[in-house]
Amino acid sequence: MKELIKKIKDSIPLSKEAEEYLFSISNERTVPKGSVLIRQGRPVDMVFFVTDGCLRSFFIDRHGKEHTLHFAIRNNWISDYIAIHSNESATLTVECLTESSIIEFDTEKIYGMLTMFPELEPFQRANLERLFISLQKRIINQLHLSAAERYDLFLEEYPDVEQHIPNYHIASYLGITQESLSRIRANKSRT
Amino acid sequence: MKELIKKIKDSIPLSKEAEEYLFSISNERTVPKGSVLIRQGRPVDMVFFVTDGCLRSFFIDRHGKEHTLHFAIRNNWISDYIAIHSNESATLTVECLTESSIIEFDTEKIYGMLTMFPELEPFQRANLERLFISLQKRIINQLHLSAAERYDLFLEEYPDVEQHIPNYHIASYLGITQESLSRIRANKSRT
Numbered sequence: 553m554k555e556l557i558k559k560i561k562d563s564i565p566l567s568k569e570a571e572e573y574l575f576s577i578s579n580e581r582t583v584p585k586g587s588v589l590i591r592q593g594r595p596v597d598m599v600f601f602v603t604d605g606c607l608r609s610f611f612i613d614r615h616g617k618e619h620t621l622h623f624a625i626r627n628n629w630i631s632d633y634i635a636i637h638s639n640e641s642a643t644l645t646v647e648c649l650t651e652s653s654i655i656e657f658d659t660e661k662i663y664g665m666l667t668m669f670p671e672l673e674p675f676q677r678a679n680l681e682r683l684f685i686s687l688q689k690r691i692i693n694q695l696h697l698s699a700a701e702r703y704d705l706f707l708e709e710y711p712d713v714e715q716h717i718p719n720y721h722i723a724s725y726l727g728i729t730q731e732s733l734s735r736i737r738a739n740k741s742r743t
Numbered sequence: 744m745k746e747l748i749k750k751i752k753d754s755i756p757l758s759k760e761a762e763e764y765l766f767s768i769s770n771e772r773t774v775p776k777g778s779v780l781i782r783q784g785r786p787v788d789m790v791f792f793v794t795d796g797c798l799r800s801f802f803i804d805r806h807g808k809e810h811t812l813h814f815a816i817r818n819n820w821i822s823d824y825i826a827i828h829s830n831e832s833a834t835l836t837v838e839c840l841t842e843s844s845i846i847e848f849d850t851e852k853i854y855g856m857l858t859m860f861p862e863l864e865p866f867q868r869a870n871l872e873r874l875f876i877s878l879q880k881r882i883i884n885q886l887h888l889s890a891a892e893r894y895d896l897f898l899e900e901y902p903d904v905e906q907h908i909p910n911y912h913i914a915s916y917l918g919i920t921q922e923s924l925s926r927i928r929a930n931k932s933r934t
Contacts, residue, residue, distance in 0.1 A: 611883050619886035621879065634879055637872045643883070666868070673864035677857070680871035681828045687878035688812065688825055692802050692834070694885060695810040695918050727886050 553578055555627060556601050556655060563675050570669040577661040582653050589654075590632050590646040598656050599631040600624075605652025606716050609644045610724065620725040623649075623713055629679075631659070649717045699728045700736045744769055746818060747792050747846060754866045761860040768852040773844050780845075781823050781837040789847050790822040791815075796843025797907050800835045801915065811916035814840075814904055820870075822850070840908045890919045891927045 553575055560566050560574075580603075583589070590596055592612055600607070602624045609630055610620045621644060624630035632644040636659050666672055693702055703726060707714060714722065723733040744766055751757050751765075771794075774780070781787055783803055791798070793815045800821055801811045812835060815821035823835040827850050857863055884893055894917060898905060905913065914924040 611887060613887040617887065619883060621883060621886075633872075634876050637876050666865070670861060670864065673861065673868065674857070677864065677868060677871065680868065680875055681824075684871055684875050684878065685825050685828050687875065687882060690882060691878065691885070692810065692812060694882070695812075695915075696802060696804040696808070724886075 553580065553655060555603055559627060560672075560675055563678055564671065567669065567671060570665070570672065573665065573668070574662075577657055577665075579656045580653070581656070582651065583648050585648055585651050587648045587652075588645060589648070589656075590635075590642050590644065592642050592645045594642050596632045596635040596642045597659050599629060599636070599659055599662060600646070601655040601657070602626055602628050602630060603653040603655060605654075606649045606713055607646060607652055607654075608649055608717075608721060608725075609646045610721075611644055618724050619727070620721055623710055623717075623721075623725065625710065625713060649721065694727065699726060699732055700739065702726050703733065703736050703740075744771065744846060746794050750818060751863075751866055754869055755862065758860065758862060761856070761863065764856065764859070765853075768848055768856075770847045771844070772847070773842065774839050776839055776842050778839045778843075779836060780839070780847075781826075781833050781835065783833050783836045785833050787823045787826040787833045788850050790820060790827070790850055790853060791837070792846040792848070793817055793819050793821060794844045794846060796845075797840045797904055798837060798843055798845075799840055799908075799912060799916075800837045801912075802835055809912075809915050810918070811912050814901055814908075814912075814916065816901065816904060827854075840912070885918065890917055890923055891930065893917050894924070894927050 557566070557571060557574070589598065589600060589607070590609075604626055607624045607630050608620050609622045609624075609632065610618045612618055622630065630646055632642045632646065634640070634644065635642045666676060693705060697705070706722065706726065719733055720730050723730045726733065748757070748762060748765070780789065780791060780798070781800075795817055798815045798821050799811050800813045800823065801809045803809055813821065821837055823833045823837065825831070825835065826833045857867060884896060888896070897913065897917065910924055911921050914921045917924065
């Protein structure tokens with residue numbers, strides 16, 4: 553919890569009461585590689601803060617093909633926010649790509665904190681703004697950059713992820729085939 | 744301003760003071776078709792609430808090609824949020840596709856309201872959550888739906904927009920060529 557409390561305190565003043573409450577609703581645990589924390593089609597009642605390891609959220613289309621939406625590493629949050637905010641069952645699956653340490657929170661309890669402790673609102677707003685901006689940039693990049701350029705941005709954004717995760721997850725995040733990704737990598741190593 | 748005040752009051756209780764302040768910093772005006780409200784590369788110091796008409800935000804790539812990020816119709820906000828939240832000059836251009844009625848706000852003043860009137864935080868949070876979810880859905884759709892399926896979703900999302908705007912803007916929003924869009928439309932009208 554130390555990392556999460558620090559992350560909040562770096563952004564806003566946090567009262568002792570809010571800190572204690574956050575602690576009381578948290579559940580830290582280590583989850584093995586391959587664990588599925590959220591499964592497409594099921595209810596979603598948890599959000600996860602990653603303190604170590606790597607997780608991904610992905611969508612399985614009607615042909616059974618996986619499309620990676622997001623990778624979460626240390627100090628990132630991950631869940632199915634579409635399901636949470638639309639009050640629907642999960643659109644996404646969230647799985648651990650490596651053994652990971654996470655802090656899990658019940659969604660009702662953690663979002664209820666914003667009403668109990670309005671001092672947290674600017675922290676949550678800053679989080680949402682950052683997420684909103686990163687998704688806008690990803691859409692713009694998807695529209696105008698080549699796959700090779702998007703791969704370079706991926707390496708910048710997730711510098712330590714590549715070595716831990718199979719190629720097909722990266723390809724599915726970039727929206728390209730594994731063959732295209734291999735070609736891009738081969739071209740990079742030649743230059 | 745009535746529409747905007749109503750939109751806020753539908754979501755949260757709004758004090759008389761906050762309403763008066765919001766009114767005092769607003770500037771309602773009608774802008775002709777073709778007006779450019781934000782230009783890529785320039786500073787961004789305004790956000791716009793649309794009360795009538797249609798605007799779009801787009802990105803011009805290094806080859807001069809335009810990529811549409813967003814259409815804004817009645818009751819939508821539009822600006823370059825990447826620039827505002829990153830404190831950079833505009834990445835996007837915002838232009839009026841039809842004559843439009845807008846309410847413009849200075850970004851510092853309107854975001855400053857969240858500190859002056861913390862009662863507004865839940866309203867802004869709900870806005871950001873909705874935007875965040877819609878962008879996540881768009882990324883997932885871009886990854887797994889065909890262009891024809893994405894065009895159908897566009898028609899659902901913007902039912903009145905299509906008749907007002909040229910094909911190439913819709914094609915650039917969908918990330919396809921105008922020829923592909925014409926083919927999709929021809930197929931639809933045959934079925």
